[in-house]
Amino acid sequence: MAVRRSQSIGGVGILYIVIAILIGIGAVNSQNNLLFWAFGIAIAMVLVSGFASGSALLRVSIRRHTPRHAQVGKPLFIRYTITNRARVVPAFALWIREIPARDDPPEWAQRLPTALAFCPHVGPRKSIHAEASVTPTRRGHAELSSLRIASSFPLGLSEKRITFSFDRTSKVLIRPRVVPVRSTFIRIAASSSLESDAPGDVVGRGDEFFGLREYRPGDSLRRIAWRASARSDNLVVREDLLPSPARLMVALHLDRATTDHDLDEAAISLAASVIDKASRIGVDVGLIVRGAPIDIPPARGERHVARALDALALIDLDDPALEAPSTVAHTSRLRCGWLVVHSGRLDRSVGPASARRVQAANPGALLESATPLPSPEAAA
């Protein structure tokens, strides 16, 4: 870890020094003793300011604790442990600011606005936690490499800074924005999977007969197969198969004919929102992206949703593979309902003919009312 120290006098400091000099000139000119005293105080405060902010930062170190995931539009808390190893001198008013490294891509700042934490005080030989709250604006990997601690305590005249350049960068995967979508829309889209009336493969209270077994205490009397029991002289109960849950396959079609990445982002956000909502309302949901090696079969649960959102987060819109023709094998997923999210024009070659389709520019009934799109201007 490289540490670089610097110092600067801001506008306030320069103004203060100018005023102090004017007071000095006024004192000499008028021989006003109280002005001589005020001049002494003004100069002393410049010295105090320089010394206090410098000595306070002399033995300060910091550790960053970054979460692995974040989501566009939701606050991301970056936590820091600040340690003051000085024996006597406390540190006050420490500003902790993430700064992009020199070789960071320019879009870094678009993904993650500058994170700023403030630590009012760290006593000598003490550690304290501080946190910065920042709301990511773009999905993808954000790398946190360098950070800066600055203090202009006590008077804000001069600012002392320490820049820490860490050897290992902290990466935060920023998932797409999730907007509220209508559950009815998802149920309707997924209902086509139920038209086949195919039973599932989990034993439970369904309508499809699975087999008989011996009665166990606790079984409902209603489940007893009386005729079979009479035949075998033992109580046996009937077992059914649970009905197959609704299944929804979300296909994302990023239209390469348009170069508007905002619409692509809106489409990704819609796909992420549908996946999140579907999982919450008990629909097995899968994800497939045209041209990208993303093919996640339908399932439920937090980990499954996280996997799908991570995959969406990592889509590289500049990847030429996205322009490849559809390779989606529709037949393997005929028992799913299909929802195709198009970033641009409707392409009916994506997904089966029965699929429901949504355009990012006009999501229609999919969104809950008054829910803003990620990029309203682009949608317009």
Added chain:
Amino acid sequence: MTTARNFDRWLFTCFALGMLSFHLAQSTLIVGAFAITVGLLGRWLLARPGAKPPPRALLNLLVIAAAAIAGLSAIRDPERFVEAIGGLLTWVQVVKQFEQPRVRDHAQVLIMSVFLSISAILTSNALGVGLLILIHAPIAVWTAMLLQLEAGRRAATRDRDAPPVVHAAPGARAHLRAALVLAWAFAMAFSVGVYVVVPRGLGADVIGGEFSSPGAGAVSGFAQEVRLGQSGEIALSEDPVLDLVVLDEEGRNDGGPDKALLLRGAVLDTYDEDRHTWRSAGVSGFSAENIPAVFPQQLLGSVGRAEITTLRITIRNKQNEILFTADRPLSIAFDRETVIAWKRETRELRARRSGRVSYTLETQRAYNPIPGERYEILPPLFTEGRIRELTEQILAENELARDPGQRHSDDDSRIARAIERYLQTNLAYTTIMTQPAGDEHPIEMFLFRTQQGHCEYFAAAMAAMCRSIGLEARVISGYRASEFNDIAGHYVVRQSDAHSWVEVLVDQGLWRTYDPSPPDGVAASRPQPTGLTARARQVFDAVEHAWVSWVVGFDEQARTALFGVPRGNLRNIFPHLDSLSRLSPTQLVVRVVRAALVGLAAFAITAASGYILAAAISWLRRRVPALRRRRARDQGLPPALSKQLSFYAALLKKLDRLGAPKPEWRPPLEHAGRLAELDAEIASATAALARLYYEVRFGARPLSAAELDRAESLLRDIDRRAAVIGRRDAPR
């Protein structure tokens, strides 16, 4: 850190102190009090729930109006530039109290309050102003420190949906206070060093003398003429206008409560018959002298072996040209380069300097004729009429006679004494005067009809009586220094000490002083405080004198004396430096340390009194039951219930020390939930205490003894856990 939460109060304190110091310096305290009240009103209005600040455009318009008025005032009267700027700062700050406060606005109010204090210094160096500034300066530093914390807190929590936790480590407040104490101690020591070391006099008035030497007290109510025939009562204030130290030839203090001294101001040797006014002969005969700082300028030659007395005079706020002298001025030395005009014949001294003026005068009283002394011949007056008749009657009663054509006679001294005695014994002293009837002459009215008047009538009557028989006499107006302060060893001269008396030419070049006002009457007109009040006033006067002499009046003479180098002109600064360079390092260090210590002691004494006062006010605020009750009333609770909430205040303090302060906007119970991250036990205890707090605060239910005991026990639990956390967090 709840200290940052008190930031608003500290900022308002700065605002109020800046206002008070400036308007005290300007003698417009009522305006200052009004501005503070309006500012308080603005804060109160904005603090109400749902309150909306006035439109920003309206506030900007008010600021522009204030700037325009200040600009016009400064253009119209450039000498009142500081006053105009101070007025502008006053009203801008008041307007700012009506704005929704942002960090930038806070900083502006703080800076403007400091500027107001600097404007106060430019206007006045009075003790009250100095004390207010000595209190204001560290509070401004403290507020600036808090501003740094407040700005950070606001910037870090600007995301209101999910404000991150901003908390300080245990002991933050103590460290912050220690930082202030150390910073201020260093600043005081450094500034005293600058104060003592910087040579005085160099560069004075280089860019104009508009802001030179502000006053250090009340403006003297001194009149340069004696106008008779006006009715009404003379009401002069008790404000000190001048400090006087009298030293004998050995340099010992020669003042005392039984010795009164007449300080000559204006010499009024011309009588204007039409206006019934004694006035000065005019500017003719004055010669100008440029007197460098410290260096004494010879004025008159010494006469005989009469004792030479040294007078150290400080006029606190000089607004006219008169410099006060006594008897024959032999030499004069100023604290800074000064141009004087002086008239040998009348021994009058004048200088255009305004504000505080300090000078040292060597004087001598002449007892014998001075051959060769030049002076103008004063023509006889009232040679006919009742005044002349009365004078001759007095002479006859005393078996004296005088030939009006004769310039000097051997009996002149006795004649003057006889007239003085007549006036002292036959007429009464009063400060209330009646107007002459019709064409009645005021002096005749005084001598024959009312037979009572104030010092100007006595002096005017005696001068008229002397001049009526050809005896040259003139009215002198000045001050009668009689109030000796034995603590500081100086005379305190107040506005009410303004006095008039007479000088009579009794021999060749020998002007002798006569005071025809009845001494008992004069004393009775100025009732002196007695007992404890008198002592308290003496102590205050002594402190004020120390302030004026040692802090405000610290000049090159005092500075060089402190460093042990010989007195002299500032042109001799290089020889001084040379003499310093010949000192051994130890001697040099000793001198610098001694100088710094003396300066520091002077500051410390004056500052300490201010700080003690501030501490006393703070203590009273906490202790006085009435104030406590008022606080309870503010919470809308009966005092008994409010008293029960002390456990909640203790809880907040403990959380603050723990580094987990409760933000004002967060309910206590919610805050307790957040403390789970810190420690589960502390969170649980805090939650229990929060529920008790709700019972009292919102349920208005008094807690039972058992519940209060439980609250105490929960607070102890928090202490216990805090100690464990403290040990755990300590570096190994």
